[in-house]
Amino acid sequence: MRKLIFFFLVLVLCLSGTLQNKGESEVIEPQKNSEVFARPRTFKGVPVRNANLSLVPNGTQALIPELQSLSNSTVWYLHSTLSTLVIPIIFLLVVVVGIPANIAILCSLATKIRKVSSAIFYCSLAVSDLCLLLSLFFKAHYHFHGNHWVLGEASCRVVTACFYGNLYCSAQTLACISIKRYLAVVHPFLYKRLPKRRLTAWVSLVIWGVFGAAMIPELLVQQSYHxxxxxxxxxxxxxxxxxxxxxxxxCYNLFLNIFGLLLPLVVTVLCFIRIICELNQSHFDWEMYIKASSLVFVIFLVCFTPAGVLHFLHYLQLFVHGTERLYVHFKVAVCLCCLHACLDPFLFLLMSKSAGSSLHFRPFTGKTLSISI
Incomplete structure (x- = not known):
């Protein structure tokens, strides 16, 4: 599975680089303006003051804001095979695999709950993945139609907020799962005293509340332009x-990127290293626990890390050089980021197998402490 994932990652990145180089070789570099503007997580465009009336899906006319003065790289991307074929195909494959898998996980949690505190995190993760996968239907439709949005401004705002909000929510939930296992392995006495059910329930509610509120600006700002x-x-x-x-x-999306993707990545890496070091010092066989912790690390490494890092570098490039070339690579990384919705169900299966046994610790008093995680 790991070799397949890494091969798929390299293949898509190579394809995106080849397509981009081909597109850039066919166009002339746009002239650089003397004044550099800060840009959101998108290509740039200049507003047209006297916009024309455009048709909306119900057949009536509505005023859709217009943008002009597009760069050559923007025009290439909007018409490229990468954005109109490769990305939507990946989206559909993720949807076909991810939706049945996550529904099966929710059904399993509803019928067979071994540990309530862990089930809360798994349920939250599965619901977040399903919301993300549902938004991919609309994004695939958008890309297949030549990056042409025909569903109206309101739906564009909702799909955008749902897509990015659930990416951040899933990353934070995976980081919390890593922290929970870290406490159980490295600090078992503290973990034993914690009110785990109430604590995990509150943490899940806070994650949903914070990122639900964090997506409000996406719902208030115009997202679709002709x-x-x-x-x-x-x-x-x-x-x-x-x-x-x-x-x-x-600045707002840069903060969300750091807090929603990069910070969970650092937390997960530190927890993973500490867990592996602790279990390797034990004389017991913790192969299943190591596999489960390793899968969380792989999900972040393959899915979330490229999107988080490229997003951050994209902003740095905008500030320093005023260019937007990394946006194409960021779109590919975000596409790969959606693969976590297919990998999370396998994480649940590994966690469920490891939850059948217990960790045993011998304090200095000679007594044995048993903890299930």
Missing amino acids: LPEVGITTCHDVLPLDYDSHIFLL
């Missing part, structure tokens, strides 16, 4: 530079 130069209406891919609301998204 591009007369290419004849399509994009959703979140191209945003204006002159609006204060969209400039605010730059």
Whole structure:
């Protein structure tokens, strides 16, 4: 499974690089403006003051804001095979595998609950993955139609908020699972005294509440814009530079990226290293626990790390050079990030197997402490 995942990652990244180089070789570099603007997690566009009336899906006319002065890299991406074929196909494959798997996990949790505190985290993770997978239906439809959004501004805002909000929610939940196992292995006496059911329930509610509230700006800001130069209406891919609301998204999304992806990555890596070191010093066979902890680490390494790092570097490039070339690679990384929705059910299976036995510790008094995780 690991070899297959890494091969798939390398294949898609190589494909994206090849396609991008090909597209850039066919166009002329845009002229650099003397003034550099901060840009959100998108390509840039200049607002058209006198926008025309455009048709919306119900057949009526509505005023859709227009953007112009697109860069050559933006035009290439919007028409490339990468964005109109490769990315939506991956989305659909993730949906086909992920939705049945996560529904099966929820059914299993409803009928066979061995440990309530762990089941709360697994249930939260499965629900978050399902919400993400449902948003992928609409994103695949958008990409297959040439990056043309026909479902209206309200649905664009909801899909965008649901997509990114559940990415952050899943990453935070996986980090909490790592912390829980870290406490059980490294600090068993403290873990034994904790009110685990109440604590995990509150932590899950806080995660959902925080990232539900964190997505409110995405719901309040215009996300879909008509591009007369290419004849399509994009959703979140191209945003204006002159609006204060969209400039605010730059710092805001950068904070969410650090707090929602990079921080959980650091926490998971530290917990993984400490757990492995602790279990390797024991004379017992902890192979199942090591496999479960390793899978959490692999999910972050393969899925969340490229998206988090490229997102951060994308902003740095915008600040330093005022260019947006990393956005294409970021879109590929976000696409790969969705693969975690297919890997999380396997994590539940490994956790369930390891929950059947207990960890045994011998304190200095000679008594044995048994803990199930």
